[in-house]
Amino acid sequence: MSxxxxxxxxxxSSSTATNTPSASNLTNDTNGSELAINxxxxxxxxxxxxxxxxxxxSKASNIGNFSNxxxxxxxxxxxxxxINGQMSIDQRASGASFTPxxxxxYGTCDRWAxxxxxxxxxxxxxxxxxxxxxxxxxxxxxxxxYLAITSSSAYSISSSDNFNIQQWIEGFNAADLQWxxxxxxxxxLSFWVYSSLTGTFGGALQNYSSNRSxxxxxxxxxxxxxxxxxxxxxxxxxxxxxxxxxxxxxxxFGLGVGSTxxxxxxxxxxxxxxxxxxxxxxxxxxxxxxxxTGVQFEKGTQATSFDYRxxxxxxxxxxxxxxxxxxxxxxxxxxANLQAYAxxxxxxxxxxxxxxxxxxxxxxxxxxxxxxPSSANSATQSVFTAISLTNSTPNQIGIGAASGSSGLVAxxxxxxxxxxxxxWFDASVEL
Amino acid sequence: xFQLILDRxxxxxxxxxxxxxxxxxxxxxxxxxxxxxxxxDIQNGVVLNDASGNPITGSDLTTFIGxxx
Numbered sequence: 001m002s003x004x005x006x007x008x009x010x011x012x013s014s015s016t017a018t019n020t021p022s023a024s025n026l027t028n029d030t031n032g033s034e035l036a037i038n039x040x041x042x043x044x045x046x047x048x049x050x051x052x053x054x055x056x057x058s059k060a061s062n063i064g065n066f067s068n069x070x071x072x073x074x075x076x077x078x079x080x081x082x083i084n085g086q087m088s089i090d091q092r093a094s095g096a097s098f099t100p101x102x103x104x105x106y107g108t109c110d111r112w113a114x115x116x117x118x119x120x121x122x123x124x125x126x127x128x129x130x131x132x133x134x135x136x137x138x139x140x141x142x143x144x145x146y147l148a149i150t151s152s153s154a155y156s157i158s159s160s161d162n163f164n165i166q167q168w169i170e171g172f173n174a175a176d177l178q179w180x181x182x183x184x185x186x187x188x189l190s191f192w193v194y195s196s197l198t199g200t201f202g203g204a205l206q207n208y209s210s211n212r213s214x215x216x217x218x219x220x221x222x223x224x225x226x227x228x229x230x231x232x233x234x235x236x237x238x239x240x241x242x243x244x245x246x247x248x249x250x251x252x253f254g255l256g257v258g259s260t261x262x263x264x265x266x267x268x269x270x271x272x273x274x275x276x277x278x279x280x281x282x283x284x285x286x287x288x289x290x291x292x293t294g295v296q297f298e299k300g301t302q303a304t305s306f307d308y309r310x311x312x313x314x315x316x317x318x319x320x321x322x323x324x325x326x327x328x329x330x331x332x333x334x335x336a337n338l339q340a341y342a343x344x345x346x347x348x349x350x351x352x353x354x355x356x357x358x359x360x361x362x363x364x365x366x367x368x369x370x371x372x373p374s375s376a377n378s379a380t381q382s383v384f385t386a387i388s389l390t391n392s393t394p395n396q397i398g399i400g401a402a403s404g405s406s407g408l409v410a411x412x413x414x415x416x417x418x419x420x421x422x423x424w425f426d427a428s429v430e431l
Numbered sequence: 432x433f434q435l436i437l438d439r440x441x442x443x444x445x446x447x448x449x450x451x452x453x454x455x456x457x458x459x460x461x462x463x464x465x466x467x468x469x470x471x472d473i474q475n476g477v478v479l480n481d482a483s484g485n486p487i488t489g490s491d492l493t494t495f496i497g498x499x500x
Contacts (some may be wrong), residue, residue: 245462341439342439345439347439360460360462361458361463362458362463362466363456364456368454386454388437388438388449389455390438390446390456392456400436400438400447401437428465429462429463429464
């Protein structure tokens with residue numbers, strides 16, 4: 001059918017299945033080459049420089065067959081070096097609001113730390129819950145959760161203030177990027193953000209010694225609207241970058257960063273920068289919001305689709321850095337079979353950890369009132385006044401000593417039972 | 432605040448410290464950031480108690496810090 005403004009060009013055509021043009025039927029010359037199409041097979045042919053007829057294109061198929069290796073910018077396994085980038089796991093708070101009160105604190109979505117230089121200037125929370133009003137309107141692009149920061153005041157930051165969200169990628173998980181060498185690989189950082197504020201925001205990549213930084217900036221042009229950001233960053237060819245079980249690469253999102261910790265966007269610097277100069281301060285506006293989800297840090301120069309991993313896999317990745325062992329079903333739950341070494345104390349392994357942790361963890365418990373030992377006649381004794389979890393390793397939580405109970409018999413077994421459905425033990429060795 | 436820990440045999444544990452704010456046990460492992468923070472804190476004047484709950488001060492504190500890995 002003719003089309004105004006276009007001239008018809010014809011190529012050789014066949015409707016015979018499996019029919020392929022011979023080399024002598026096709027020309028291949030710099031002054032003009034011929035194509036042939038098989039409309040039954042859905043294949044388009046040309047003759048290459050060597051005189052061989054090649055398939056240049058074929059109709060779509062549900063099956064892709066490859067005879068050679070596939071080389072794509074991003075790896076297929078563990079493409080996203082960020083853990084819990086979709087903010088779906090919150091072992092510590094289970095979605096409750098968290099007010100950080102120490103310099104760098106973990107208390108909301110797993111693996112994400114909130115750094116504050118002043119107390120009570122912001123809250124952090126995994127949200128929303130599926131039961132909340134307008135749940136569907138508050139999530140984006142299939143993500144079921146986000147990390148929400150809400151400013152608690154209108155605080156004017158000083159030069160030395162630093163409020164940020166950060167995650168440290170373990171050195172083992174970044175070693176292949178070869179940062180600190182001439183072979184440093186380029187990466188792409190992508191994420192979704194939403195804020196009640198508009199303007200230029202900032203963040204940075206950083207090494208664990210905090211003497212190499214790459215500040216970046218991005219724009220949120222429309223308030224209260226999810227925006228996807230993608231930033232390509234050339235790998236650092238100098239500096240020292242962790243390659244084992246310590247910190248590798250820090251990914252930092254500024255929430256209000258003073259001039260001391262802000263630098264020029266788009267360049268590596270031998271400084272401790274957490275954001276770009278001139279970035280918007282979230283803590284500067286009372287009630288301002290900043291939501292973050294879908295954070296992906298991948299090798300290559302293009303942001304690709306988010307690396308959704310099975311929930312159990314993502315949880316296990318988190319548990320290398322933090323594990324909370326819950327006993328929520330009923331009070332009186334048997335926790336561990338221990339041995340009494342005195343009338344008042346027990347020792348022994350409490351639990352095997354589900355994942356070997358990064359290093360020997362700090363170990364804690366919900367409350368002394370939540371656990372009690374039983375004696376040989378199965379009677380539950382009074383709770384302890386002290387528990388020391390000094391029998392712990394990267395693979396287990398164990399009680400080295402406990403005191404303050406009564407009625408135990410040294411040398412006898414004693415079952416540790418819960419006295420509350422809020423009881424837990426935890427192990428933490430974050431970066 | 433931190434406190435030394437008594438083992439079940441009555442001796443002071445030389446590999447762990449107790450953080451009194453939450454009762455957590457912190458290992459003397461340089462790869463543990465809580466341990467790194469503990470070292471900074473006691474060097475900056477945060478109180479360290481002996482196993483009986485009495486503050487360690489002066490040369491005793493200096494000596495203790497010197498033994499930390």
